Amino acid sequence: MKSTANTLLRQWSGPLSADLVRTLGNFGLGQVPARLMPDATAKMVCGFCSTGCGLTAHLKDGQAINLSPDPDYPVNMGMACPKGWEALTPLAAHDRATTPLLRNPSTGKLEPCDWDHALQVFTLKFKALLDQHGPDSVAWIGTGQITSEELAFLGALGKFGMGLRHGDGNTRQCMATSVVAYKQSFGFDAPPYTYADFEQSDVLMFVGSNLCVAHPILWQRVLRNKNSPEIIVIDPRRTETAMAATQHLGIAPKSDLVLLYGTAQALIERGAVQQEYVAAHTTGFDEFSNFVQQFTAEVTCKCTGLSHAAFEKFVSSIERGKAVSFWWTMGVNQGHEATRTAQAIINLALMTGNIGRPGTGANSITGQCNAMGSRLFSNTTNLIGGHEFTNPEHREKIAHTLGIPMERIPTQNSWAYDQILDGVQAGVIKGLWIVATNTAHSWIGKHKDLLSKLEFLVVQDMYSSTDTAQQAHLVLPAAAWGEKEGTFINSERRFGVLKKVARAPGQALADFNIFRLISHYWGCDGLFREWTSPQAVFQILKRCSAGQPCDITGIEDYRHLEHAGGIQWPYPAGAQDNSRERRLFENGRFFTPDAKARFLFEPPKPVPEPPDAEYPFTLLTGRGSSAQWHTLTRTDKSDVLRKLSPSKLYVEINPRDAKRLKLSAGQQVTISTRRGETQASVLITATVQPGNIFLPMHFEGTNKLTLPVVDPYSRQPSYKHCAAKIC
Ligand SMILES: Nc1nc2c(c(=O)[nH]1)N[C@H]1C(S)=C(S)[C@@H](COP(=O)(O)OP(=O)(O)OC[C@H]3O[C@@H](n4cnc5c(=O)[nH]c(N)nc54)[C@H](O)[C@@H]3O)O[C@H]1N2
Ligand SMILES: Nc1nc2c(c(=O)[nH]1)N[C@H]1C(S)=C(S)[C@@H](COP(=O)(O)OP(=O)(O)OC[C@H]3O[C@@H](n4cnc5c(=O)[nH]c(N)nc54)[C@H](O)[C@@H]3O)O[C@H]1N2
Numbered sequence: 001m002k003s004t005a006n007t008l009l010r011q012w013s014g015p016l017s018a019d020l021v022r023t024l025g026n027f028g029l030g031q032v033p034a035r036l037m038p039d040a041t042a043k044m045v046c047g048f049c050s051t052g053c054g055l056t057a058h059l060k061d062g063q064a065i066n067l068s069p070d071p072d073y074p075v076n077m078g079m080a081c082p083k084g085w086e087a088l089t090p091l092a093a094h095d096r097a098t099t100p101l102l103r104n105p106s107t108g109k110l111e112p113c114d115w116d117h118a119l120q121v122f123t124l125k126f127k128a129l130l131d132q133h134g135p136d137s138v139a140w141i142g143t144g145q146i147t148s149e150e151l152a153f154l155g156a157l158g159k160f161g162m163g164l165r166h167g168d169g170n171t172r173q174c175m176a177t178s179v180v181a182y183k184q185s186f187g188f189d190a191p192p193y194t195y196a197d198f199e200q201s202d203v204l205m206f207v208g209s210n211l212c213v214a215h216p217i218l219w220q221r222v223l224r225n226k227n228s229p230e231i232i233v234i235d236p237r238r239t240e241t242a243m244a245a246t247q248h249l250g251i252a253p254k255s256d257l258v259l260l261y262g263t264a265q266a267l268i269e270r271g272a273v274q275q276e277y278v279a280a281h282t283t284g285f286d287e288f289s290n291f292v293q294q295f296t297a298e299v300t301c302k303c304t305g306l307s308h309a310a311f312e313k314f315v316s317s318i319e320r321g322k323a324v325s326f327w328w329t330m331g332v333n334q335g336h337e338a339t340r341t342a343q344a345i346i347n348l349a350l351m352t353g354n355i356g357r358p359g360t361g362a363n364s365i366t367g368q369c370n371a372m373g374s375r376l377f378s379n380t381t382n383l384i385g386g387h388e389f390t391n392p393e394h395r396e397k398i399a400h401t402l403g404i405p406m407e408r409i410p411t412q413n414s415w416a417y418d419q420i421l422d423g424v425q426a427g428v429i430k431g432l433w434i435v436a437t438n439t440a441h442s443w444i445g446k447h448k449d450l451l452s453k454l455e456f457l458v459v460q461d462m463y464s465s466t467d468t469a470q471q472a473h474l475v476l477p478a479a480a481w482g483e484k485e486g487t488f489i490n491s492e493r494r495f496g497v498l499k500k501v502a503r504a505p506g507q508a509l510a511d512f513n514i515f516r517l518i519s520h521y522w523g524c525d526g527l528f529r530e531w532t533s534p535q536a537v538f539q540i541l542k543r544c545s546a547g548q549p550c551d552i553t554g555i556e557d558y559r560h561l562e563h564a565g566g567i568q569w570p571y572p573a574g575a576q577d578n579s580r581e582r583r584l585f586e587n588g589r590f591f592t593p594d595a596k597a598r599f600l601f602e603p604p605k606p607v608p609e610p611p612d613a614e615y616p617f618t619l620l621t622g623r624g625s626s627a628q629w630h631t632l633t634r635t636d637k638s639d640v641l642r643k644l645s646p647s648k649l650y651v652e653i654n655p656r657d658a659k660r661l662k663l664s665a666g667q668q669v670t671i672s673t674r675r676g677e678t679q680a681s682v683l684i685t686a687t688v689q690p691g692n693i694f695l696p697m698h699f700e701g702t703n704k705l706t707l708p709v710v711d712p713y714s715r716q717p718s719y720k721h722c723a724a725k726i727c
């Protein structure tokens with residue numbers, strides 16, 4: 001085994017010889033994804049945000065030398081944001097992980113080792129922990145930023161192959177609320193819209209969504225709307241998007257639920273309910289209607305801080321709209337009552353019949369390039385293909401489809417991200433494998449020393465320099481977007497294809513191939529005989545999706561996807577509808593047993609940590625600029641992107657508060673909360689209300705401060721509200 005692995009890996013970064021092809025074949029890696037594109041150009045989707053823009057890579061000797069937006073791709077129509085234009089630059093960074101790195105216990109340093117050694121240690125350490133402490137003791141944390149085929153492999157390997165009980169993804173930080181809200185209300189995690197809806201509405205409502213910064217190309221789609229639409233932004237901050245809107249509702253932070261219930265009540269009072277739609281396609285409206293009576297205009301305006309005039313204008317816009325679309329992002333999903341808030345948006349769409357028609361919908365916009373792939377195929381909280389671990393029929397179907405014994409499939413859901421980290425804190429989880437996420441930076445209210453409690457931490461990343469990799473016992477070097485193939489699913493449910501247009505540096509391997517090797521070293525590759533290449537796994541995903549709302553059995557292969565300009569799920573075998581834009585629920589039938597959508601609601605709860613005399617400010621966090629991606633591991637590698645964004649942590653503060661505290665622009669201050677403190681420079685701006693401050697999430701100090709509270713249904717962290725002080 002050792003010599004095979006080493007021959008294979010030594011040659012990996014070299015040119016593709018007939019020998020290597022044979023070795024890969026012998027090793028079971030099958031069809032060689034390492035083949036570089038022969039064409040002069042290659043079309044692929046972007047690897048940053050969930051918009052899923054089409055890009056054209058311009059190739060020389062099979063390697064990409066430049067990128068441009070694809071004019072024919074139905075998503076972006078020739079547009080791209082700065083990250084898309086600069087997407088090749090992070091691949092060439094000096095801190096790429098190029099060999100496995102193992103921590104030397106005597107020096108405490110990470111030192112290069114070969115793959116064979118790395119994977120033997122991986123297997124020995126994790127197996128020893130599992131033998132000694134049982135299946136709870138080792139877990140993984142995944143991502144929404146690797147391909148669907150890789151996510152499926154990681155989940156299947158972790159649960160069915162290695163016998164781990166617990167694995168979750170960074171999608172928990174991001175989309176868990178939408179998943180639960182949709183599942184409970186619609187019967188399946190099914191965002192209903194297509195991007196054409198941005199252009200076809202006459203009223204668009206954005207709740208907790210800063211589209212101009214976070215999804216700039218989707219904002220371009222809004223700008224193509226020819227109906228002179230009313231654009232309403234609900235955000236405590238006057239963001240770039242709020243400034244460009246026709247109405248900005250600058251509500252008190254986390255007063256959304258009251259606003260949305262108050263809006264429902266006002267629409268009921270005005271007789272604006274689509275009674276026929278409600279009767280035919282929903283359940284629970286009468287109870288909902290009784291419940292919202294208490295949210296009078298008085299109560300609503302008092303709680304949200306809105307004027308009566310602003311509230312009335314807003315309600316009238318929804319009442320008069322012929323095609324109203326309701327969009328939401330992290331201002332909703334990251335909250336202490338997030339699921340019910342998302343459902344309060346869904347309720348408005350249902351009661352006004354704004355769903356299933358052009359320009360309508362209760363529409364959660366996803367974040368990472370493959371958040372949707374993670375939701376449907378990662379085997380974390382859903383069984384692969386949007387199935388349920390707790391449902392014996394689903395387990396049987398998947399066992400049969402994958403050709404694995406049914407006993408390999410856990411009968412319970414795994415712990416969520418926060419529960420896994422609580423397990424680490426409590427010493428129950430002793431081994432953790434982190435793939436394509438930077439937990440030490442991005443997790444809420446993090447404790448610097450949490451990961452050091454682990455007996456064995458493996459980090460699989462394209463860089464060895466991340467905050468998380470720096471704490472690892474073992475670093476596995478991963479190829480990045482552009483260096484491998486597979487598929488991503490964007491916000492409007494569209495599968496798009498990735499291409500290999502660059503060689504991974506050194507011995508870095510595609511995550512797919514790392515999983516393949518691990519299955520071999522672990523001794524469970526017998527379960528994965530068919531999992532030889534991303535293309536082969538795509539065929540497996542198709543089979544797992546059969547009969548589900550996300551059925552994609554009608555998509556042939558990557559070539560089909562490429563020629564069609566991506567394909568939205570569902571696309572079952574025999575699908576006749578080849579339109580480039582497709583939305584769900586046009587027939588009014590939902591995925592619940594009675595085919596009706598549910599009105600779900602609950603009394604609003606006070607925020608867990610309101611500001612007080614000691615910590616008088618409300619701290620909000622989120623995206624800072626369109627040139628910065630999350631923890632900056634990628635975007636900070638580009639000179640261009642660095643020039644387009646601030647280089648240090650800053651705190652946005654209202655001029656009134658700055659004056660009262662005698663703060664001047666650029667001054668260094670300490671922001672503290674009950675969890676910790678960080679330094680930031682003062683940015684005086686009226687975009688935040690008096691009493692609120694805002695920190696971008698891109699710098700490591702921010703999550704020293706945030707409050708580790710999660711929504712009770714989705715367990716998504718509430719990154720956007722806690723009490724803070726400035727000194
Ligand atoms: N440039 C860039 N683009 C990105 C990303 C990135 O890192 N950089 N990340 C991607 C990912 S993974 C995601 S999930 C998306 C996130 O996209 P967005 O959700 O649009 O981004 P955020 O800035 O996190 O949050 C949106 C807004 O929520 C507001 N907010 C805070 N509290 C509340 C509240 O109580 N109520 C309401 N209504 N609003 C509130 C904030 O002021 C903020 O303006 O962006 C994606 N796109
Ligand atoms: N305060 C605050 N915190 C937040 C948020 C907020 O609004 N406020 N938002 C939350 C949200 S919505 C999100 S999505 C998370 C994001 O948080 P993270 O997922 O931690 O952010 P990234 O920087 O995107 O981390 C991705 C990691 O994967 C690596 N990587 C990239 N491509 C590949 C690949 O192909 N293979 C492998 N193996 N590695 C790869 C990158 O180098 C990077 O280290 O942050 C959350 N944290």
Ligand code: SF4
Binds near residue numbers: 051080085
């Ligand atoms: S909007 Fe998103 S998908 Fe499009 S180019 Fe920018 S980062 Fe890439």
Ligand SMILES: [Mo]
Binds near residue numbers: 173175367
């Ligand atoms: Mo996200």
